Amino acid sequence: MSNTDFLPINGTDYVEFYVGNAKQAAHYYQTAFGFQPLAYAGLETGLKDRASYALRQDKITFVFTTLLHQIRPLPNITSYMAMASK
Numbered sequence: 001m002s003n004t005d006f007l008p009i010n011g012t013d014y015v016e017f018y019v020g021n022a023k024q025a026a027h028y029y030q031t032a033f034g035f036q037p038l039a040y041a042g043l044e045t046g047l048k049d050r051a052s053y054a055l056r057q058d059k060i061t062f063v064f065t066t067l068l069h070q071i072r073p074l075p076n077i078t079s080y081m082a083m084a085s086k
Contacts, residue, residue, distance in 0.1 A: 014054065014061040022066035026053035029062060043068070 019025045029035045035055035042051035052065040 014063050016052075016063040016065055018065050018067065020066065022051050022053050022064040025064040026055055029055055029064075033057065035060075035062065 017025065026035075026037070030037065035057045037053070038056045038061065039054040040052070041047050049069055050065050050067050052063050054061060054063045056062075
């Protein structure tokens with residue numbers, strides 16, 4: 001067996017979670033784990049298909065996203081992983 005890493009990742013900018021209620025998930029992570037609000041994108045900022053809340057704690061950034069209308073399938077996670085490893 002080879003000991004080489006099959007998916008070498010040098011770093012990440014953020015981790016995005018697709019959840020049923022992004023506002024509630026963001027509130028939970030702020031209250032339970034001490035994350036601080038970083039950014040919001042949604043209807044008020046011009047996005048018509050999703051709402052996202054970005055939270056940060058030290059070097060960790062989480063983005064919680066809720067789809068407002070299921071008009072297209074979720075993005076393919078493997079394409080994100082391929083972009084992150086470049």
